[in-house]
Amino acid sequence: MNPFTLTRAETVEGAVRDFRDSDSPAFIAGGTNIIDLMKENVARPTHLIGLNKLPLNTIEPTAEGGLRLGATATNADTAWHPEVQCRYPLLSQAILAGASPQLRNMATNGGNLMQRTRCYYFYDTATPCNKREPGSGCGAIGGYNRIHAILGASEQCIATHPSDMCIALAALEAEVHVVGPGGSRVIKFEDFHRLPGNTPERDNTLEPGELIVALELPKKGFEKHFSYLKLRDRTSYAFALVSVAAVLELDGSTIEDARLALGGVAHKPWRDKAAEALLIGQPATTSTFKKVAEAVLKDAVGQGTNDFKIELGRRAIVRALQQATAGGKASDVFLNSNP
């Protein structure tokens, strides 16, 4: 790691001010991503601002009947929180499908949103990468791209966002509350992460120096019919090749409301509202689910090594919707997301 100075912020205002007044600063929360990237020389901040003393680690109900998850609450504390388990089991299941118990004890909610891609070329400073070094090229296009995107990629970058938690947050339509030098604002979850386009160096729409203070979940948690299905090379402690968050609201066997979000397939959690709309008013049957799966993947493009993800994505959508129809069980939240 390159040398850097370290301070520990006590207040949100102090953290934002420290960032504004420093050269090459970065926030550090759990450290599980940024320290890794600093060891690889991919991230090279010269000043780190520690967030783990900030009073942002609480989980509390909101006036609107939802739940506010503090940015520095750990992924473990969030996943095991009784309100999350009971009202938003999809989120609990998705978090527990990610990383390991040790990592989840350090990783924070804010850091999870901000984690960077696991693209091998992004990590390897000996290869070109437009995300790491704009204009240098993309090692993954035409390279080994098993973990890369099949939807929404650009000619500059085909990386995927690696988070599990974010796939559930996308399906639940959370809000991201941020504070920056210019004041505070709220970002809809679908507007938080972005597609690579011509500026793959930007993973999301947070401005430099803005601090995530909380995530807010709306009242509706789809606690009866949910599934987070994660497919990967081993059934624990591995990133998703394809994952699906599916939630349904049923009247008998008729679908009243539905949301689908895919992980491992794009630069951001992938939602396709036109495809989701095909579920509404339809019977919750495999033939309905297959139509929707076709629609979600209709524009998918393989990159060579990851062509298998297109069919895997279709089948994962059908399976996740079947599981959600059958109804998530509380016990599923523990031994979660295995096929």
Add this chain to the structure above:
Amino acid sequence: MSNSATPNTTDSPALAPPATSPVTLRINGSDMTLQLAPWTTLLDALREYAGLTGTKKGCDHGQCGSCTVLVDGKRINSCLTLAMLHEGAEITTIEGLGQEDNLHPLQQAFLDHDAFQCGYCTPGQICSAQGLINEGRAHTEDEIREMMSGNLCRCGAYVGILNAVKEVVDAQTARRQ
């Protein structure tokens, strides 16, 4: 980018002397004041500065679990956190769990169940298992497998590890009832 390192270029941060400061860590019940740079990980502080080499460095990237220690009773990977961020916290390493003449129940169970070959992953496995027991959520074999998945064993001693952890979890559960 070339390797023509000019020693008198003083404005390059890479050439500046490491800015260390005293950091007091509470390790295995006693305070230790170490002279550390901000970039010293908790793992390096334990091994290289506190002389506690029981905690192992496997991957140094959060991918193997061999560096697992307990901070305020919670298991974490010490390779992906900075020592300075843990001032004031209660850190427990394998050296704090048991001693040669007074083995921790997990250490005894690992011996009884042949739960290692080379032993390199073992301190991390045992600290992780203690974290799992503190959490109190994993009871069945499947649950223990899932909640021990953050610890890899290159020798593949998983069957013994599972049996050792299960035995101690069962004994704890029986005691609580």
